[in-house]
Amino acid sequence: MSTALTERDQKELQVELEAENTRPRKTYIPRTDIYESAEKIVLKADMPGVDENNVDITVENNILTISACPEIRNKEGFSQALCEYGVGDFRRVFTLSNAIDKEGIEAVCKNGVLTLTLPKSKALLPKKITVKSE
Numbered sequence: 001m002s003t004a005l006t007e008r009d010q011k012e013l014q015v016e017l018e019a020e021n022t023r024p025r026k027t028y029i030p031r032t033d034i035y036e037s038a039e040k041i042v043l044k045a046d047m048p049g050v051d052e053n054n055v056d057i058t059v060e061n062n063i064l065t066i067s068a069c070p071e072i073r074n075k076e077g078f079s080q081a082l083c084e085y086g087v088g089d090f091r092r093v094f095t096l097s098n099a100i101d102k103e104g105i106e107a108v109c110k111n112g113v114l115t116l117t118l119p120k121s122k123a124l125l126p127k128k129i130t131v132k133s134e
Contacts, residue, residue, distance in 0.1 A: 025087065026086055028089070038126065047112055048112040063096070066093075069089045070089070
């Protein structure tokens with residue numbers, strides 16, 4: 001078994017090291033799937049424990065930033081005996097092209113999955129031109 005860090009592990013570690021230490025938790029890069037159609041791009045980011053009240057999404061100068069700070073809830077009358085996954089904040093940054101209609105971006109968060117719909121600019125969408133006979 002190799003002990004070398006994968007490129008992804010190195011990036012996650014770097015984010016954790018560079019994160020502001022204003023919160024006593026780690027910052028994780030959410031794993032994200034990206035789908036594209038002729039009309040839009042859809043991003044699905046896994047962020048366990050996050051709901052719509054904990055997510056902050058901004059677009060500035062073609063930079064899309066997703067930040068989330070899930071609430072940690074302890075069951076009353078119980079203390080934690082085992083924790084098998086790390087709890088922390090999430091942060092991911094994407095560079096958008098000018099082909100994205102930034103005003104039409106929509107976000108939905110359900111069951112710890114953030115879905116962003118990025119519509120493509122109508123001016124840049126392919127157009128079908130019909131040929132008429134005279």
